[in-house]
Amino acid sequence: MTIEPEVRTAAGVVRGRWENIVAVFRGIPYAQSPIGARRFAAPIPAQPWDGVRDALAFGPSVPQAGSAISDTGDCLTLNVWSPDLGTAGLPVMVWIHGGRYVEGTSSNPHQDGATLAAAGVVMVSMNYRVGVEGFAQITGAPNNRGLLDQVAALRWVRDNAAAFGGDPGNVTVFGQSAGTGSVAALLTMPIAAGLFRRAIAQSVPGTFFSPRLAAAISATIAAQLGVRATVDDLTRISPHALITATDTVLRRMPELVESWGPMALTPTPFSPIVDGDVLPYAPWRALATGAARDIDLLVGHTRDEYRLANPKFGTEVTDDELTATLERLAPNSDYRALHPDATPGELYELVNSDWLLRMPGLHLADAKHAGGGQVWNYELCWAFNRDQGASHSLDMLLVFGTLGRDDIRNHPSAFPNAADEAIHVANHMRTDWLNFANGNPGWAPYDPNTRTTRVYTATPTTQPYPEERSRRIWSTYQFDTLDLPG
Template identity: 60%
Template sequence: MLVDHPGRFGQRSTRQISVFASWWRPRNRWSTTAVGADDGRVPKACEGEPGSGKGRVVVRAPAGAVRGCWAGPVAVFRGIPYAEAPVGTRRFGAPVPASGWDGVRDAVDFGPCVPQPGHTGAVMVSLTGHVGDGSADCLTLNVWTPDPGSARLPVMVWIQGGTYLENHTHNPHYDAALLAETGVVVVSISYRVGADGFARIEGAPDNRGILDQITALGWVRDNIAPFGGDPGNVTVFGQSAGGACIAALLVMPAAKGLFRRAICQSMPGTYFTPRLATSITQAITTPLGVQPTIEDLTRVTPRALTEATAAVIARMPERVDVWGPMALTPTPFSPVVDGEILSCAPWQGLADGAARDVELLVGHTRDEFRLYTSRPGHQPTASQIAVAFENLAPSHGEQRYRAAHPDADPTQLFEMLTSDWLFRMPSLHLADAAHAGGGRVRIYELAWSFNSRQGASHCLDFLLVFGTLSPAEAATHPHVRPNAARELLYLGNRMRSDWTAFALNGSPGWALYDPRTRTTRVYDTTTTDQTYPHQPSRRIWSTHRFGALELRI
């Protein structure tokens, strides 16, 4: 192994990315601003000009040599292919590990986006304005390291969310430079999303997006050491759909041994049976005049397929009688419990001991669903609230929620129900299942918020972990809380410290989860360890069994 630039581990960077805006549009959930970046949006600009050699660093890995660049005290390598381009006959196939290369490959720019709905209606749009058609090498990964060499630092592999519809590793929200400065090697990966990654297609393997993740983890195992990472100490961490993918990875034999620890942040509890997934795919393909087969769909362009998917999303609530609760979510895709690649839902697999050797950290934010309801004009109607309680709540759920929260208004009850069904209770039940299966698990809740309107809503957690919400941006919000800027710095540092401590040795600083005590770390203006804070919800959902969602007809 050869490193052609000395490491600079230990230096600190004062630059932060500033991001936060209103939520939620199906194809563009965050408006972004990255303060100090070259074009106002691209994360952590590299030092030195392209072609000058200044600030460049070369790492020679088994897959081949790559030339990255220094971004402050962190070396960054972008757009490294881990699998062959999913085009032609490979478009809907299992990923094929990338071939190695000769010479030194430039790894300064992010790779192309995977096919997905674009911010302006195009199939693929990068933050620099590039539009593509999905024909390039899009299965790539990025590495941030404070010490390229033989440091053998803990490795943290980020699997981002995006409702199984979006995947932008170049998004400044996921700039891992500040996290890497704490003494870990961070890897982010692109993986197939939408119909290409998660639709059930005859002749194609299910869960192709998760198979991509497994292939990327294999690349990390084989190649991360020259970047300064320890291949025997890998932690996968992900949020929302990324967290749910990690829960699936925990019970998939193909992923066994690829990571030592896992962090599931705000995982949605939606997994599909084959019948439900097939019905959804048919709804997407029928207007295109094709069958949901690999032969037919290979002839459909990524643009046409994403547009057909968007048309289905727009009318999903009308299908609640057929598709059940998933019709009330923002996405028609979820991992498929097909009995082969994913043999069971994560709760069942963990309870049976499938991942008792993997240490687990799982949690959620306090006000998950408020991210969807906090925008002006997006408060639920009386009809929507009634439909939600009819389709999502356990038996006598509406009466039980009203009895537990007599002072709550209908919108607040709706937010509690949807937060519980989609995020909070699936996370708590995952901890219960892991404990029952003999695993070591800890739980947390993020209860802090910087503004009174959104509360501690979905997605706030990863902004704190990555440090990509700046105090200056928080201070400009019209509903900012007093002292939010000061609290933001404390809380971000605390969460990063706990996350990296867990990655180092599995000990983030609070007690293991036990159903008798339910010790939970709660991140607020101060950090406390207490009994799980949502006892009424826990009791309401205590007899519910999460599993694969089924077709209703």
């Protein structure tokens, strides 16, 4: 008979279950339900409970498209995977999911922490508020509520990691896409200071909003419902109604590029708000001036970041459409000259990849080095199929080990031997991530002169940064807070 694992947390005892060699605890509340008066407020710690609380199922998703809204609102929960519930003092890795700041849940099976935990870390993942609930600027509410939720979860980790076999002084936060935008923000937020030792940033978005821009977006969403973007007005609106209004505005965003600037060309109306309080500065400026100097950083991107989000993929991009895009995102650039054999469609995808996700990560590495901190750089160039290439999110699947052999074999444009290569590349990436959580990923740190980069192909190598033409184009660009045009 297997004895199910029980752990005493600061709020009470939780009971999980053994799954092979890993003890798993799901749906542990780290903050009180964001309902009623707490709906748009900063999170407060979960209330204690008596007896033993089952932690066997993931908590409900936060409000988002396609999710059922929990009657109790008990969605600010986290999950723990541990290979050793003793006094092992294992490294702790805390995952922050992506999802364009409008969706995502820790119950996503592609983000299961068992494989990482079995390799010798305590793995934690969390839900946090997204969409209007978490990232809209609302009069009478604190900004960046989704980030505040993440800080609350990290405080829970600090207070409880040791009980699950982890070392609260050796915490690595890591995320992908919007999760990495969150990681970049957490690096510079005063209230997050001291809660983690290392950070991994997979595909850093280049979008951080000024209060003016965020207010314009929130007002437009609220106007869909005939209300103002205030706590008093929005409290009367259901989460589902706000989700529908957000989706309406999202579909209209390309029409608003003159009013909102290039963020209107992205697939999301939300990003962290640089308000001078919760988030004092955009991460590039903050890191370059020494913020988070004592926090080691591993940062990188995939080669074909924009492929999955490209609305033009598979269609012809005219030269006029390319010219308009270049003028919006990279004026006075020489993409055509540096890529003389590329089609307009290929250049359209490339400039969007560079502006939105590739160059923001490279510039974050440069800023981290300028501020005196240690940073390592990577790029994923391996792909398992011809259509998607080395796509956005592929590095996440490899690190978590959740890209199945059948998923690869059944893809209509899968490369020969890709199923076997995937295991090899995934093992390399996961080992490097785990080594970083222990102090060093295993290759030389990045600096702007050598630009040493770990490049993941079928046989990973360490070499100078591969995207030299894009680096040169963007070398004088300053990523910073996005504001309303003019």
